[in-house]
Amino acid sequence: MSADTRREELGVSGPGMNGPGEVDExxxxxxxxxxxxELHVHCYRMLGSFEDAEDTVQETFLxxxxxxxxxxxRSTFRAxxxxxATNACLDLLxxxxxxxxxxxxxxxxxxxPDRLLDELPAGDADEPETVAVARETIELAYLVAVQHLAPRPRAVLILRDVLGWQAKDVAELLGDSVNSVNSALQRARAGMREHLPAERQDWTGGEEDAGTRELVRRxxxxxxxxxxxxxxxMLRxxxxxxxxxxxxxxxGRDTVVNSWVEDGFEGMTGLRAxxxxxxxxxxxxxxxxRKDRGAYLPLTIDVLRVTGGAITEIVTFHDDQFPRLGLPERLPPEGTE
Structure with a gap:
């Protein structure tokens, strides 16, 4: 696609784009x-926060x-x-x-929520960025590892390893040299190895198999x-x-179990899932x-990472995340649905 064609996509009537009237809003x-x-997911990966990502996408469009x-x-409109968006994330950080x-x-x-990840584009041979986004790493273990990187190496890692940008394009975006970008990428990859699970296959995602579904049921x-x-x-x-x-x-299993005992989880009644x-x-x-409300009300959400038939990580979120995940705000008494 030529530069003129890409500019015409925006409704540009002339080569200068000097006035607001030359672009159809x-x-x-x-x-x-x-x-x-896809921009929201990109900002989410940079920031680790769904809410911050929403704010940053709005700032990006503005x-x-x-x-x-x-x-x-000279590049695609997406790029x-x-x-x-990357610069907006760096400014926020x-x-x-x-x-x-x-x-x-x-x-x-x-x-x-997966239901929003399902909105991502399937990929287009003419737009390599969409292919990268479609196979992105989005698991919580990856997000946690990324958040341990300093902002600029974090941006370099995501642009190079996730989106597949060339080093010269990342250097132009960040105002750095190619050598500086390559050095930052090496540091970022080392940091990721330090904080990611030991075996790469543990966190690269994929469809749940029958064994995982049975473990989650149990x-x-x-x-x-x-x-x-x-x-x-069930814990590793x-x-x-x-x-x-x-x-x-x-x-560690003993530490986790002891925390559950100390929190009084054992013997708790009135739960539904x-x-x-x-x-x-x-x-x-x-x-x-909740007897006073006559309903089951949101409590927590456990997100599981399963490896080799055992639970290797549990990340628990509070009830304020239920609406975003499209979960019911209440469940009626059993037998009345």
Whole structure:
């Protein structure tokens, strides 16, 4: 596609784009909206927060409209938006989080519902960015590892390894040299190896097999029954548990089980569960019976990572995430549905 054709996509009537009247706003908005979901996922990966990603995509579209005259058609419109979105993320990180995450936990981490990930484009041979997005790494273990990188190496890693950008294009975006970008990429990859699960296949996603579905079913039943011995039998020795934004990372089966006992989970009654999926991982939403409300109300969501037939990680989110995940706001008494 020629530069002139790409500019014509935006409704540009002349080569200069010097005045707002030369671009049709509705055409511009329509083109930008086509890329909203993939840009949102890109910002989510950069920031680790669904809400921050939403704000940043809105800022991206605002900046794109204000700077529309800078689109010269040398790259695709999508790539131009990715440039703006990446810089918007870096600006936000500089203001809100001067330091990356530490200690293996990310307190601002939020889940991403699979039903929204399903909106991502399937891929287009003429647009290599869409192919990269379609096979992106979006699991929570990857998100946590990314958040431990400093912002600029984080951007380099995502642009190079996830989106497949050339080093010279990343260097142009960041205002760095190619050598600097390559050096940042090496540091970022080393940081990812330090924080990712040991075996790559543990976190690259894929369809649930029958064994995983059965394990999740057993986990759900044992959780509703608050059967701690049964739950403990499903955990790998080095299991990790966290509950953002509540501080605390529990590592090891005994440590995790002891935390459940101390929190009074054993013997708890009145739970119901609903299966769901977030970040391409199995998840279980739990509801607690509230007699005064005559219904089961949202409690927590457990997102599971399963490896070799055992649970290797549980990330628990609070009830404020239920609406975003499309979960019911309440469940009626059993037998009345």
């Amino acid at each position: 509705s055409a511009f908005s329509g083109l930008a909206e086509r890329h909203r979901r 900046r794109a409209w204000r700077r529309r005259e800078t689109f010269e058609g 131009w938006l990715y440039r703006i 500089a203001k809100r989080r001067p330091e990356p995450a530490t200690g293996g936990e990310v307190l601002w981490l939020q889940p991403y 986990f759900t039943d044992a959780s509703v029954a608050t059967d701690i011995p049964a739950l403990a039998s 020795d080095d299991v990790r548990c966290s509950m953002p934004p509540t501080p605390g990372l529990y590592i 609903v299966r769901t999926a977030v970040n391409r991982q199995p998840a279980v939403a739990f509801y607690l019976w």
